[in-house]
Amino acid sequence: GQNIDQPTEMTATEGAIVQINCTYQTSGFNGLFWYQQHAGEAPTFLSYNVLDGLEEKGRFSSFLSRSKGYSYLLLKELQMKDSASYLCAVLDSNYQLIWGAGTKLIIKP
Amino acid sequence: GAVVSQHPSRVICKSGTSVKIECRSLDFQATTMFWYRQFPKQSLMLMATSNEGSKATYEQGVEKDKFLINHASLTLSTLTVTSAHPEDSSFYICSARDLRGSEQYFGPGTRLTVT
Numbered sequence: 382g383q384n385i386d387q388p389t390e391m392t393a394t395e396g397a398i399v400q401i402n403c404t405y406q407t408s409g410f411n412g413l414f415w416y417q418q419h420a421g422e423a424p425t426f427l428s429y430n431v432l433d434g435l436e437e438k439g440r441f442s443s444f445l446s447r448s449k450g451y452s453y454l455l456l457k458e459l460q461m462k463d464s465a466s467y468l469c470a471v472l473d474s475n476y477q478l479i480w481g482a483g484t485k486l487i488i489k490p
Numbered sequence: 491g492a493v494v495s496q497h498p499s500r501v502i503c504k505s506g507t508s509v510k511i512e513c514r515s516l517d518f519q520a521t522t523m524f525w526y527r528q529f530p531k532q533s534l535m536l537m538a539t540s541n542e543g544s545k546a547t548y549e550q551g552v553e554k555d556k557f558l559i560n561h562a563s564l565t566l567s568t569l570t571v572t573s574a575h576p577e578d579s580s581f582y583i584c585s586a587r588d589l590r591g592s593e594q595y596f597g598p599g600t601r602l603t604v605t
Contacts, residue, residue, distance in 0.1 A: 414593070423583045423599040424534070468533065476587075478524075478594060482533040 383407045385481035387469050392487045393459055401454045401467050401484045409474020415443050415454045416468040418483065424468055427454065456486075464488045492518045494586050496597035503574055503604055510570045511600045513584030519564035520586035524594065525557075528581045540567050574604040 384406045393399040405413070412431040416424035430436055430445035430452060442455040454467055469481040493516040503509050513523055522541050526534040538554075540546040540561035548554045558570040567586075571578055581601050585594040 416596075421581075421601075423596045425596070426593065429593060477539070478536070480534050480536075 383471075383473065383479050385469055385471060385479055387467075387481040387484045389482070390485045390487065392489060393456075395459055395461060395488055395490050397459050398455065398457050399459060399486065401456075401469075401486065403452045403454070403469035403481055405450050405452070405469070405471045405479070405481075407471045407473045407479050410447060411472040411474065411476060413443075413445055413452050414470045414472070414478070415441075415452075416470065418466045418468060420465075427467075459488050461488050461490070492586075492588060492595040494520075494584065494595045494597040496584055496600050498600060499598060500601045501603070503602070505575055505604055506573055508570055508572045509574055509602060510568055511582055511584075511602075513567045513569070513586070513597050515565045515586040515588070515595070518586075518588045518595075520567075521564065521589055522587045523561055523567040524585045524587075525559060525567075525569050526583045526585070528583060528599075534583065537569075571602065574602070576604045578602065579604045 387403045415427040417427050418424040428443035435444045440457045445452045466483040466485050468483045470478045495514045497512045525537045527537050528534050536549050537552045538546045538548045540559045542561050542564050546559035561567040581599050583599040584597045587594050
């Protein structure tokens with residue numbers, strides 16, 4: 382079966398750095414996405430990785446290792462507005478998105 | 491960037507009535523649109539995939555006669571919840587994939603409350 386694993390909840394302090402991990406087992410791989418979702422809102426796109434390595438975009442970076450079936454989202458200089466759920470999703474061989482359950486990130490002052 | 495709109499953003503209806511939700515890609519053509527449902531504190535659940543001009547593909551456990559999907563053009567897909575019941579109350583989100591890429595662009599969602 383297809384499976385995406387990420388922690389259910391994480392807590393971090395304002396101004397700090399947090400890394401949210403995602404491991405996946407899917408039938409084929411055509412890229413991995415990270416989305417941010419605030420409560421009551423639709424997801425918004427953060428990053429897309431299809432090749433191994435680190436993609437940096439401002440305070441957010443995303444890393445992918447296809448051989449390990451592993452990705453992480455790194456958030457730096459955390460702000461209170463970063464409190465949200467972060468969803469990892471993999472595009473499988475049929476170009477269907479397989480979703481993780483999401484990681485709820487709580488930022489404390 | 492690509493924009494997807496949904497209408498209405500919120501709807502309250504009585505049990506037994508039907509509700510139609512529209513999903514539009516505003517500045518790109520979407521060959522494929524996806525309909526998701528999300529219950530509180532849960533992840534997105536794919537309900538169905540619709541391709542322009544053909545019948546939608548429903549995920550296991552989703553009743554196609556209850557959730558009618560029409561993808562009549564490259565910019566519009568509709569989801570009709572027929573004979574709605576309180577357990578259908580949820581956050582319904584559509585997304586669209588353009589002709590070129592693999593990224594999905596999400597609409598803002600529709601919160602349905604059935605009383």
